[in-house]
Amino acid sequence: MKINIKNYKQIVVLTGAGISAASGIRTYRGENGVWQEFDVGQHGRVDRLKDNPQQIWTLFGALRAQLKSAMPNQAHLALAALEQNLRPDQQFTLITQNVDGLHQRAGSVNVVELHGNIRYTKCANAACDLAPFTDENTYADAVPRCSKCGDVLRPDIVLFGEMIPALPGWQAKRALRECDLFMAIGTSGSVAPASNFVRSAEYAGARTIYINLDPMEPRNPAFKEEYLGKAEELLPAML
Ligand code: APR
Secondary structure, three states: OOOOHHHOOEEEEEEOHHHHHHHOOOOOOOOOOHHHOOOHHHHOEOOHHHHOHHHHHHHHHHHHHHHOOOOOOHHHHHHHHHHHOOOOOOEEEEEEOOOOOHHHHHOOOOEEEOOEEEEEEEEOOOOOOOOOEEOOOOOOOOOOEOOOOOOEEEEEEOOEOOOOOHHHHHHHHHHHHOOOEEEEEOOOOOOOOHHHHHHHHHHOOOEEEEEEOOOOOOOOOOOOEEEEOOHHHHHHHHO
């Protein structure tokens, strides 16, 4: 089924870990998901920064390691091409829960990173003025310390129990308000607030489409269309 992008003015796409599966990045849930090895909700909780910061680095250092050899796949590229081929009167916002940066590497421009980016490390102390910096270290053996205040360093991503940063939260809401086409791709739809975006899109009167390998469990009735399969195969055909 081909989506006629020409018919829409405000296109919003929400992506999750499944879109990066073909790039060799493990999803959180589902078959071979990280969750089968770790309780991500506990190992990746903000409280671990205080009582066991090594757990945070064990979990997300592994993601950095996967990224060293990862390349954008056909699904990332199809979304980048969609954005590049729009008319000037069409708006496109790509909201991603992924922290892997693969959309930008594929050429997507208007990307809202809801959960941050794993390429950056920052100080866990919110009052410290150390600026987040790009970092490829995985810190598998020892937790790094801040050169300014001595607190632990952490990946610059949203951990369980943390709020979405104000700017991406606002950018996502703004795009959803007038959206007429909403597509969620490669996400289990189980983590708020992104799991609720389809409701906002529905209120705005958008066409709502779910594209994923597995059906959403439980099903969200705000999605009016569902296409099951691999994003890297479906998207190049649909867009
Ligand atoms: N194409 C499309 N979908 C796929 C593919 C693929 N090739 N491979 C797997 N999937 C689907 C799975 O069926 C699963 O439903 O991708 C979905 C990934 O779901 P999650 O692992 O839950 O990822 P996501 O929805 O992004 O998780 C949201 O949870 O742990 C937190 O902060 C983390 O951002 C993450 C958030």
